[in-house]
Amino acid sequence: MNNQINTIGVLTSGGDAPGMNAAIRAVVRAGNFYQKKVIGIYEGLQGLIDNNMAALSSRSVKGILNRGGTILKSSRSEEFRTMEGRQKAYGNLKKNGIDALLVIGGDGTFTGSKIFSEEFDFPIIGLPGTIDNDLFGSDFTIGFDTATNVVVQCVDKIRDTAESHNRLFFVEVMGRDSGFIALRSALASGALDVVLPEESAPMEDLFAELEKSVHNKKTHKLVIVAEGNKWGNAFFIAEQVRKKYPELESKVTILGHLQRGGDPSCTDRVLASRLGVAAVEGLLKGKRNVMAGLIDNKVKFTSFSEAISRKAILNDELLRISKILAI
Numbered sequence: 001m002n003n004q005i006n007t008i009g010v011l012t013s014g015g016d017a018p019g020m021n022a023a024i025r026a027v028v029r030a031g032n033f034y035q036k037k038v039i040g041i042y043e044g045l046q047g048l049i050d051n052n053m054a055a056l057s058s059r060s061v062k063g064i065l066n067r068g069g070t071i072l073k074s075s076r077s078e079e080f081r082t083m084e085g086r087q088k089a090y091g092n093l094k095k096n097g098i099d100a101l102l103v104i105g106g107d108g109t110f111t112g113s114k115i116f117s118e119e120f121d122f123p124i125i126g127l128p129g130t131i132d133n134d135l136f137g138s139d140f141t142i143g144f145d146t147a148t149n150v151v152v153q154c155v156d157k158i159r160d161t162a163e164s165h166n167r168l169f170f171v172e173v174m175g176r177d178s179g180f181i182a183l184r185s186a187l188a189s190g191a192l193d194v195v196l197p198e199e200s201a202p203m204e205d206l207f208a209e210l211e212k213s214v215h216n217k218k219t220h221k222l223v224i225v226a227e228g229n230k231w232g233n234a235f236f237i238a239e240q241v242r243k244k245y246p247e248l249e250s251k252v253t254i255l256g257h258l259q260r261g262g263d264p265s266c267t268d269r270v271l272a273s274r275l276g277v278a279a280v281e282g283l284l285k286g287k288r289n290v291m292a293g294l295i296d297n298k299v300k301f302t303s304f305s306e307a308i309s310r311k312a313i314l315n316d317e318l319l320r321i322s323k324i325l326a327i
């Protein structure tokens with residue numbers, strides 16, 4: 001174990017994700033287990049610049065394993081993109097005696113961390129914390145399972161009313177530029193179609209699915225729309241469908257930030273706990289500039305460069321199955 005590291009800083013950055021608290025708890029307790037001091041940095045990378053930090057103890061992270069959000073708060077720092085901001089951040093790390101950082105976030109967080117780590121030769125390890133599941137180097141990101149469960153619960157409720165009125169519903173879900181949430185929740189909620197950012201099919205494909213569902217006498221018609229898809233938002237798509245099929249009564253629901261809240265699922269708590277401990281142990285073994293992830297249920301470290309530059313690929317099999325089952 002590396003004795004150079006006595007004090008570890010931990011922060012959450014970017015869009016919050018259920019399970020971030022479980023990851024903070026794991027980092028603090030694993031750090032304490034190895035006799036390291038852990039300092040929590042508030043409001044993400046911005047907190048480094050503002051010197052907004054306080055020591056955390058194993059007891060101060062009690063009761064957070066099951067809570068959504070992040071006790072450390074989060075931000076998307078513009079100032080950290082500047083050299084001046086990063087210099088202030090480095091000065092504050094030195095002032096507080098922090099020897100290494102564990103950052104919980106998504107690609108924006110890792111991009112900033114990689115630059116910082118290289119500029120100041122500072123050890124950093126990342127934990128994938130985003131509902132989007134869009135990071136190369138981990139089969140699942142912390143928060144994704146909870147978010148997809150929230151979507152499925154909401155779509156189940158929408159189905160009840162869709163069924164009662166024979167209505168078509170377009171449900172827009174998050175995922176910025178990736179369709180992981182959309183695809184998984186479409187399969188789990190029995191949607192008749194899913195509109196993904198990764199696909200370049202024409203809108204006629206959706207029209208064909210709708211006609212098939214009318215022909216097959218489906219009484220509810222649910223279409224999951226990923227926010228980053230190439231056609232437009234759910235209102236725009238619904239409008240195009242209304243123009244073509246005025247006889248189909250359609251409604252739009254945007255699930256929005258609902259998807260980021262709530263108690264983390266068991267899967268996310270376990271994932272966050274495993275990755276929190278792995279990140280501390282990785283750091284003490286001398287790893288740096290990498291993201292801790294889970295691949296085939298085993299902890300693996302992937303360089304920040306790869307995690308940022310390579311694209312997490314959707315599982316084609318899920319798409320194929322959801323098309324078969326939407327009949």
Ligand code: F6P
Nearest residue numbers: 015106130131132174175176260
């Ligand atoms: O990255 C997580 C995420 O929830 C995306 O799915 C979404 O596009 C984005 O954050 C929304 O960001 P904000 O909360 O800053 O509007």
